[in-house]
Amino acid sequence: MTTNLVTLNIQDNGVAQVTLNRPDKLNALNLDMFKAINKTISLIDNNKRIRVVILSGAGEDFCSGLDIKSVMSRPINAIKLLFKWLPGNRNLAQKVTNEWRKLNIPVIAAIHGRCWGGLQIALGADFRIAHQDASLSIMESKWGLIPDMAGNTQVRKLMPIDQAMKLTMTAEVLTAEQALQYNLLTEVTDDPLDRANQLALSLIEKSPDVLAAIKKLFNDNWNGSERALFAKESWYQVKILAGKNQSIATKKALGKDATYKNRGNW
Known part of the structure; x- marks a missing residue:
């Protein structure tokens, strides 16, 4: 465009x-x-x-x-x-x-x-x-x-x-x-x-969900409390594990051919 x-x-x-x-x-x-x-x-x-x-x-x-x-x-x-x-x-x-x-x-x-x-x-x-x-x-x-x-x-x-x-x-x-x-x-x-x-x-070789989670985690919590950071780390990790792109990332890391899905809602 x-x-x-x-x-x-x-x-x-x-x-x-x-x-x-x-x-x-x-x-x-x-x-x-x-x-x-x-x-x-x-x-x-x-x-x-x-x-x-x-x-x-x-x-x-x-x-x-x-x-x-x-x-x-x-x-x-x-x-x-x-x-x-x-x-x-x-x-x-x-x-x-x-x-x-x-x-x-x-x-x-x-x-x-x-x-x-x-x-x-x-x-x-x-x-x-x-x-x-x-x-x-x-x-x-x-x-x-x-x-x-x-x-x-x-x-x-x-x-x-x-x-x-x-x-x-x-x-x-x-x-x-x-x-x-x-x-x-x-x-x-x-x-x-x-x-x-x-x-x-x-x-773009990395999971789009991982990139989104890292950006949000750092931007929102860089200067926050440790407790807030710990909570967000755990919640984002659960959300990533429940998504499709984590298994795709594992396949790619093992040298298998795989294509990432569109990122989820973050």
Whole structure:
């Protein structure tokens, strides 16, 4: 499926290639692009055949950030982007980051060029693989704004508070190696899209139910109590053992030919 601003290509092996497709504007985010990303995530969520997502950007950059001129020039655009019924709910700006984490499948961001305000979207991915020449920044303070696209939920897990505050306050532009040292990246390579595809191929060899359970277990319980973690570990294991994909995984581990069923409801 293709839209003007985001493309979705689902391969036969279940790997979904999602591309931010506004290269003439450095993939900067206007209101329509926010809507297109959110719609694409919904399409993926409703397709049980999809096993892994690879998120990348067309052109020279992954995503330079918010299209300030487009969004801020018309107050109605900012209202549509930031509106929510209750303070604790997610608005559209927060959904395009947080919804990736809600998917029950692994999401890999393949980053190249500038990943500035777009780092918020990349933080929604489970893995971030960047080109060695990429640059990354939490850049909102440069424009008199704070980061408000839900990326903070991940930054607080990845970084010490003083380092996170310094990067957010200064809008410092990091090299890929610096971002790796700050734990903002998973890997640095000379071909992030190829490396993302390699990782995707290794992931689809595993049970889709196992991948879903691990992602949910870690995201929901990483900073929770031990008792809650123990309970979820046991419940998810029972659910996996009761499903069809566990026996298929055993057959594959023994070298037998077998094909996984679609993942269950997680």
